[in-house]
Amino acid sequence: MHGFGLFETILAVDGVPVFAERHLERLRAGCGRLGWKWDYPEIRGVMDELIERNGLGAGRSRIRLAVTAGSGLIHSLAQGEDRVVWMTAVAAAEPPAATTANVSRWLRNERSALAGIKCASYAENLLALEEAARSGFEETVFLNTAGHVCEAATSNVFLVRDGVLGTPSLDSGCLPGITRQVVIGLAGKLGISCEEGSFSADDLRGADEVFLTSSIRGVMAVSRLEGRDLAAGAVTCRLRDEWAAAVEDEVRG
Numbered sequence: 001m002h003g004f005g006l007f008e009t010i011l012a013v014d015g016v017p018v019f020a021e022r023h024l025e026r027l028r029a030g031c032g033r034l035g036w037k038w039d040y041p042e043i044r045g046v047m048d049e050l051i052e053r054n055g056l057g058a059g060r061s062r063i064r065l066a067v068t069a070g071s072g073l074i075h076s077l078a079q080g081e082d083r084v085v086w087m088t089a090v091a092a093a094e095p096p097a098a099t100t101a102n103v104s105r106w107l108r109n110e111r112s113a114l115a116g117i118k119c120a121s122y123a124e125n126l127l128a129l130e131e132a133a134r135s136g137f138e139e140t141v142f143l144n145t146a147g148h149v150c151e152a153a154t155s156n157v158f159l160v161r162d163g164v165l166g167t168p169s170l171d172s173g174c175l176p177g178i179t180r181q182v183v184i185g186l187a188g189k190l191g192i193s194c195e196e197g198s199f200s201a202d203d204l205r206g207a208d209e210v211f212l213t214s215s216i217r218g219v220m221a222v223s224r225l226e227g228r229d230l231a232a233g234a235v236t237c238r239l240r241d242e243w244a245a246a247v248e249d250e251v252r253g
Contacts, residue, residue, distance in 0.1 A: 005068035005120035006030045010047075011215050012089070015057035016095060016251045017047055019215070022178045026082065027065065030117050035077050036069070040085060050089045062092040064217055066120065092216055098223035098232060099212065101139040101152060102127045103201055108142040108150040110173030115243040118175055126154040139222075141204065144173050148198045155214040159207035160235045166203075169196040179213040179243065186242045192235060209233035211240075219243045 008023045017023075024043065029036040047063060054061075065087045070080030106128055114121065132140035132153075141157055144150040150159055152175035158167045158180075167188055168174050187194040204210065208223040210230055219240035221232035232240075 003119070003121035003123070005066055006034070006118055007064060007066040007119060007120055008085055010063040010065065010119055011092070011218075011247070012051055012056065012061045012063055013247060013251045014059065014253075015048075015051050017044075017051070017063060018247050019178050019182065020044060020047065020248045022181065023065070023215070026118065026176065026178065027067070030119075031067070033117055034069075036067075036079050038067075043085075047089075050087055054089045056089055056091060060092040060094065061089055064088045068120065090253065095217040095220060098221040099138045099217075100136070101141055101210075101212070101222050102132050102135060102137045102226045103204070104132065104140040104142050104153075106142065108144045108173045110144040110146065110150065110171065112173065115173040116170060116176055129153045137224075137226075145199055146198070148172055148200060149204050150174050151177075152212050155212035155217065155220070156190040157204070158183065158211050158213065160233060161203070161207050163193075163235065165192050165194040165197055165235055165239075166199055167194065168199060172198065175230065177213055178215055179218060182246060183213055183219060183239055183243060186239060186246065190242065192239070209236045211236045213243075218247070229252035 006027060010020055010023050011018045039075050067085045068083055070083035072080040073080055120191045128140045131227055139152045141152050142150045149157055149168050150172045156167065156174060156177040158165060167180065170176055184194055203223060212220050212222060221236045222230055
């Protein structure tokens, strides 16, 4: 009733959950933030069983893993005896090569108690996405209360200026995205300078390249940011290809 829960969205390719251990570690960390005990050593095997039972051994699929607090007193964070952990797995289409985005009129609170947690309280994101869709955009980017770029409604944000890659630091209040983490690591291996810091709306609007990252869509170029058309530049394309190769490595084991 209160949206008091956590969730993870995990890509699976040919029946293999991609970066599953990273997702489970983030979920475990989120439970720690809320004072919940996460002790489900069998969850990884259940994930494989669910994929098999749902006939998702070939192609792309999306796993949703969620945990709720259950019943309890309003002033207590403790999980009730009726707490629920559940998973779903469904087929996932190939993502488009690019997307469009605007800057939301609503702000992220980088000092929020929920900052950095993948929380089930998702209505704020959905309202912002719906408003963006009414304006003809597929995604929306939040600034935080300091006026710095934070994250998109369902993804992390990267920008490229003069060949230098940048992304909001975790101090911005953004989610520590799994694909964000992977892409930063890949950039380091490729010798691409990556700055985690503070970026203004003008930095974003003036960037040479902008791309978004998420577990299901991977690295996705932004082809239009508000009224400005953008190309999928060399840095975006290279990191997109490297991410695809990293996913393939995961699938092959």
